Amino acid sequence: MKTWIKNPLAILADNNSGGANAGAGGGIVIDGSKIVELVASGGQPTMPVDQVFDASRHVVLPGLINTHHHFFQTMTRAHPSAINKELFPWLKALYPIWARNVKPDAFRLATRLALTELMMSGCTTVSDHHYLYPAGLENAMDIQVEEAEKLGIRMTVTRGSMSLSEKDGGLPPDSIVQDDDAILADCERVLNKYHDRSDGSMLQVALAPCAPFTVTKHLMMETMELAHRHDCTCHTHLGETLDEDAYCVANYGCRPVDYLEELGWMNDRVWLAHGIHFNDDEVRRLGHAGVGVCHCPTSNMVLASGHCRTLELEAAGSPVGLGVDGSASNDNSNLIEAVRHALMINRLTYDAASVTHFDAFRWATEGSARCLGRDDIGKIAVGKQADLSMFTLDELRFSGAGDPLAALVLCGAHEADRVMVAGAWKVEDTMPVNMDVAKLRHEHGEAAKAFLENI
Numbered sequence: 001m002k003t004w005i006k007n008p009l010a011i012l013a014d015n016n017s018g019g020a021n022a023g024a025g026g027g028i029v030i031d032g033s034k035i036v037e038l039v040a041s042g043g044q045p046t047m048p049v050d051q052v053f054d055a056s057r058h059v060v061l062p063g064l065i066n067t068h069h070h071f072f073q074t075m076t077r078a079h080p081s082a083i084n085k086e087l088f089p090w091l092k093a094l095y096p097i098w099a100r101n102v103k104p105d106a107f108r109l110a111t112r113l114a115l116t117e118l119m120m121s122g123c124t125t126v127s128d129h130h131y132l133y134p135a136g137l138e139n140a141m142d143i144q145v146e147e148a149e150k151l152g153i154r155m156t157v158t159r160g161s162m163s164l165s166e167k168d169g170g171l172p173p174d175s176i177v178q179d180d181d182a183i184l185a186d187c188e189r190v191l192n193k194y195h196d197r198s199d200g201s202m203l204q205v206a207l208a209p210c211a212p213f214t215v216t217k218h219l220m221m222e223t224m225e226l227a228h229r230h231d232c233t234c235h236t237h238l239g240e241t242l243d244e245d246a247y248c249v250a251n252y253g254c255r256p257v258d259y260l261e262e263l264g265w266m267n268d269r270v271w272l273a274h275g276i277h278f279n280d281d282e283v284r285r286l287g288h289a290g291v292g293v294c295h296c297p298t299s300n301m302v303l304a305s306g307h308c309r310t311l312e313l314e315a316a317g318s319p320v321g322l323g324v325d326g327s328a329s330n331d332n333s334n335l336i337e338a339v340r341h342a343l344m345i346n347r348l349t350y351d352a353a354s355v356t357h358f359d360a361f362r363w364a365t366e367g368s369a370r371c372l373g374r375d376d377i378g379k380i381a382v383g384k385q386a387d388l389s390m391f392t393l394d395e396l397r398f399s400g401a402g403d404p405l406a407a408l409v410l411c412g413a414h415e416a417d418r419v420m421v422a423g424a425w426k427v428e429d430t431m432p433v434n435m436d437v438a439k440l441r442h443e444h445g446e447a448a449k450a451f452l453e454n455i
């Protein structure tokens with residue numbers, strides 16, 4: 001079945017060029033799950049097509065890719081115990097609430113809600129860094145796989161972990177961490193069951209100790225060994241706050257990047273969440289090793305964590321992707337909004353001419369794909385997966401806009417009109433095709449009430 005997405009209002013078909021349309025002004029042809037032709041402005045497909053989708057109202061982007069989130073945190077958005085705090089006190093306020101209440105049913109609803117919310121904002125591939133394992137939630141990865149498959153979104157399930165807790169001088173309560181053996185056994189189980197490295201894969205697995213300081217050195221090193229053996233990516237939080245720098249120097253006698261190197265984690269399987277507080281030498285070393293960084297602009301502003309050095313990291317060789325981060329520090333899961341925030345905070349870091357909407361789009365698409373170790377998604381090009389996010393400019397906020405691609409970012413697009421994953425429509429007329437959104441809103445809201453009790 002060949003479909004011509006015909007004559008879009010605008011299309012981002014070359015994320016790097018800085019030029020719109022890039023030879024695809026007449027749209028694209030999709031065959032099955034792949035893009036098979038770019039059609040020049042005013043042109044016709046060279047091959048016969050079975051159906052035509054008139055995209056003359058749509059701005060077409062590669063499907064957006066989210067590379068950092070904690071879905072369970074959707075249960076504690078704008079939580080009165082946590083608002084208006086920086087990272088460490090914010091975590092200390094929330095850990096006991098999560099420890100008491102993140103149970104399988106609530107976790108399933110949190111996952112469903114975050115996936116749906118992301119998809120409605122134009123996201124076609126997600127990863128979720130899940131590191132919380134209270135008793136009873138041992139099958140967290142299986143729940144996430146079921147929910148992603150039901151919705152039809154592409155996912156990297158990220159098997160997180162914590163093995164150091166309050167009894168070891170760490171921040172998390174004892175009840176939400178596991179021991180190294182249990183963690184490694186489940187990592188291996190999940191890899192064997194779900195990790196698919198094939199072209200166009202709908203499901204991959206990454207391994208993700210929460211932070212190098214919430215697990216043992218042994219676990220960090222064994223996790224990387226497992227990743228080499230199963231050819232998967234690895235993820236962790238690093239360089240988020242100055243508190244973390246001070247903690248690392250006090251407890252490990254070195255800075256976080258030095259510790260990462262000591263653990264054998266300076267390689268291109270790794271992408272880091274946040275990556276803010278790196279000095280020039282560390283940026284150079286991370287870039288040289290090909291370590292990716294997921295920039296989380298909204299979270300960095302909410303928690304006042306700082307400015308990610310996106311342009312220097314990219315120039316040094318690091319892939320830079322984009323993430324909404326957990327919903328308690330954002331507090332939503334809207335990726336196209338994060339694109340706008342990325343443009344804004346990076347203009348404060350650099351200047352107005354050095355950071356454009358094309359940079360922000362690149363981080364949310366091709367950069368994120370590279371963080372996840374993928375080259376089959378993230379770009380509208382022949383041979384890539386047909387993952388698309390399509391926006392109309394019909395709302396009042398866009399009226400009078402000149403440049404359609406710039407308008408998405410500058411006027412503040414917040415919902416996709418159409419989303420396609422692997423050649424199939426998953427959002428139509430702003431609504432997901434496989435989900436009762438009103439029912440989900442009700443059920444999730446009810447489940448979240450427990451997280452407000454006993455505070």
Ligand SMILES: [Zn+2]
Nearest residue numbers: 237273325326
């Ligand atoms: Zn995070």
